[in-house]
Amino acid sequence: MKASEIKNMSIDEIKAKDTELARELFNLRMRHVTSQIENPMKIRMVRKDIARLKTIIAEKERGA
Numbered sequence: 001m002k003a004s005e006i007k008n009m010s011i012d013e014i015k016a017k018d019t020e021l022a023r024e025l026f027n028l029r030m031r032h033v034t035s036q037i038e039n040p041m042k043i044r045m046v047r048k049d050i051a052r053l054k055t056i057i058a059e060k061e062r063g064a
Contacts, residue, residue, distance in 0.1 A: 001049050006056045018053045021046055
């Protein structure tokens, strides 16, 4: 997910996406522990997406 896509979303939408990605990260970690994950790099991508979302939420809250 690109930062430009996130900036066009509202804060509520971003928070919902953050919750969704947190659940996905949890599931990926569980699958990684049981050796059922196809692409372990997906964990890193999801973590970066979560960080990107949180950064933009902070920017929008400071600006508002």
